[in-house]
Amino acid sequence: MVLAMLAVLIGPVPEARAAADGSLAVSSATVAVGSDVRFQYATPRPQAKNWVGLYADPGNGPVGEAYVGPSLKWVYTPDGSGSGVLATGGLTPGNYVLYYLYNDGYTWLAQPVKLKLTAALPGTLTVADPTVAAGSPVQVSYTTTSANAKNWVGLYRNPGDGPVNQVYVGPSLAWAYTPNASGSATLPTTGLTPGDYIVYYLYNDGYTWLAQPFPIRVTGTGAPRFPSSAFALRNAKVGVAYTAAVGGLVQGGTAGLTLTKTSGPAWASVSVSGVVSGTPTAAGTVTIGVRATSSTGTADATVTVRVQSGVLVPQLRALSWNLWHGGSSVTGGFEKELKFLLDSDADVVGLQENDGAAQRLAGALGWSFHQDGSVAVVSRYPITATGTAIAGRAVAARIDLGARSVRLWSAHLGYTPYGPYDACFGRMGVQQLLNQEAAAGRTGQINTIVSAMGPDLAAASSTPVLLVGDFNAPSHLDWTASNSRCGYGAVPWPTSTAPANAGLTDSYRQAHPNPAAFPGTTWSPVFKTFTGGYGYDSHAGEAEPQDRIDFIHYKGPLTVVSSDALWVGAPSQSNPSANAWPSDHAAVLTVFQVG
Structure with a gap:
């Protein structure tokens, strides 16, 4: 009885260790005092006494994976994956951090998640059933002390384009006015794909929260199925x-x-x-x-x-993939993404145009993830450390492969103006092309990323480094004197020369030295005809300049076994929503022998 009372006061007591190879995410990183913190978790190491604890930040949480002080709120999370709720009653506004911890102890099962508690909101929002089948309505109930004829509830994908910071980001998928001080409303789910969504209760035709958002899940219909058999x-x-x-x-x-x-x-x-x-x-x-x-x-x-019997990961399969707005441009994009990741047998993946997809993909796969805006890393092996994002352009994660770790950077550089258009349509001189790269911001972006990678590159002899991503620019290894592109000879594109000057090697060109025989085109398996824009409307209807703009660079004790540009089926430009391939870029897959 005494031990049980102590557990209620301070959280579980330490027992054992595990690896931080799970995932933890909150439905909202901003929660009003009095509302619930809702979270999702997954781990390949389920235990009846795994738990999630809430601590002040900075405060007495297990930053060093050891007990420092009691949690403020906690709950057991015994399953391999699931969701949980922590009440915030009695807490004050401020910064907090959520820890996912192993077996009554303080060893991390996932990277901690920061959140902010704000002052109490003037309303409440509840959903009758937070799990509904696609096509069935979402029934919501609300109350507020700030009644207005144009208060409203809106349904958004989660994570997605909802007003997370109480400002407009993107349109709702369904909405209804809620004009009274209390009442109910119905939101349709017709046409929505299975996945996670969130309902917001908002003030007077705007985006100020009246209550804490409420996450829901839309399930599929028909028989169950695996994305790949x-x-x-x-x-x-x-x-x-x-x-x-x-x-x-x-x-x-x-x-x-x-x-x-x-x-x-x-x-x-x-x-x-x-x-x-x-x-x-x-x-x-x-x-x-x-x-x-x-x-x-x-x-x-x-x-x-x-x-x-020896090294856990003797070969590493690394993938770089632009998801085309998180897969939302193609019907059933999420399931198609899952199928490709399973069929490609990827170990570590750098994502671009992520739009929150990394969290969903990692949750379904039982993998680890780290994301910031449009860039993310997902891994079937544990992410043990992360790096600070660079202006939303790059994220870094350290991945534990057993006897060795690898450091993976995922980058997404600016897309306009676009060099191949300036060359093939604009007929600019080489120096003009380089000036355009600087004007696009890409030159500065790649230099900033490579500079931030300095400590990792210096340690690459013991911890290999990968820089993957959509650079939105070609390579100097492809535009050469012996391989004419649109009549040009050598062009020293800065986004490829900067990594090379820093000691990184282009894995695709390492595997395929001849750019004429193996162009490795990644833009675009979908768009073969230029549709206009970028100042070149007069060229609409001409062939889209095809080029290699997605890369996997590396440094350290890795040997390239193979490298390929990959997509599925024969993607259509006229009806892309029906494509089996859920992106507009080809993915790049490089297989490395781990030294």
Whole structure:
């Protein structure tokens, strides 16, 4: 009884250690005092006494993964993935931080998440059922002391373009006026794809919050399904406890969803939530049959696990991918993104035009993620440290590969003016092209990023470094005297010369030295005809200049095994929403042998 009372006061008591290979995200980073902090979590190491605790920031949280002082609020999070709520009653406005911690202890399961508590809001918002099937209405109830004929509720994708900071970002997907001091409203979900959404209660045709936003989930319809019927999970080691998650991958009708093992080695088990776990007994590749069962049907998948006796990750599969507004430009984009990531067998991914997709993708895959605006990193192996974002242009993450770590930078440079248009349509001289690169901001952006990478590049002999991204500019390795592009010879494009001068190597051109034979085009498998704009409307209808503007650069003890520009199917420019490929860029996949 005494121990139970102590637990209520200070949170759990430390017991064991684990790796920070999970994810933690809040539905809103700004919460009014009196409202709930709503969060989502995932870990490949579920324990009945994993927990989430709220601390003042800066304060007495387990910054060094050791007890310093009691949590202000806490709750157990026992599943492989799920959501939770922490009440904020009794707290004062200010900065706080949320920790996701292992097995009654203080070892991080994910990177902490910062949030801000603001003064209490003049209303309340509740949703009758926070999980609805696509096509079913969302029923909301509200109260406020600031009644107005044009108060309203709006439904947005989460995370997405809602008024997170109480200013307009993008249009709502559905909305309704709520003119009374209390009442109810209905928001339709017809046409929405399955995923996470959020309802805002807003003042007088504007974007000032009347209540804390309320997150909801729209589920699919029909039978359950896996995005891919066969895919690999993270590697395992002989004699070392192993976990990976597959439950979040199930799409379609998921009401009453449970997962079971249908085949595979004796050491592997599959929990009802889809956590694959056990301790491998021998090296080799094993296959495990997994069945998803819901109230609407079943789906089967075969997953493979490469069990290593030595190095955990002898080969690293790195991917750079522009998601084209988070996949929202293509019908069913999220599921198509999941399928490609599974089919590509990527280990670490740098994303651009992320629009919050990294959080959703990592949650479904059971991976780690780090995101800032349009750029993000997702990884099937634990992210153990992150770096400060550079003006929303780049983020960095340190990824634990077992015997070795790798530092991954994901970058997205400005897109206008665009060099190939200035060259192929504008016929500018080489110096004019370089001046345009500076005017676009890309030259300064790449120099800032490379400078910030300095400490990582200096340590690359022990911790390899990757710089991946959409640079929105060609490479000097492609525009050469022997490989004419639009009649030009050599052009020293700054966005490629700066990484090279810093000691980074272009992995695609390392694998394919001849740019004429292997152009490696990434812009664009969708747009083959120029549609105008950028000051070149007179060239509309001409062939779109095709070029390689997405890259994976590296430095350190890595050897390029292969590198490819990838997309799926035959994407249509006239009807892109129906494409199987959910982006307008090709992705770049490089396989490295890890030294």
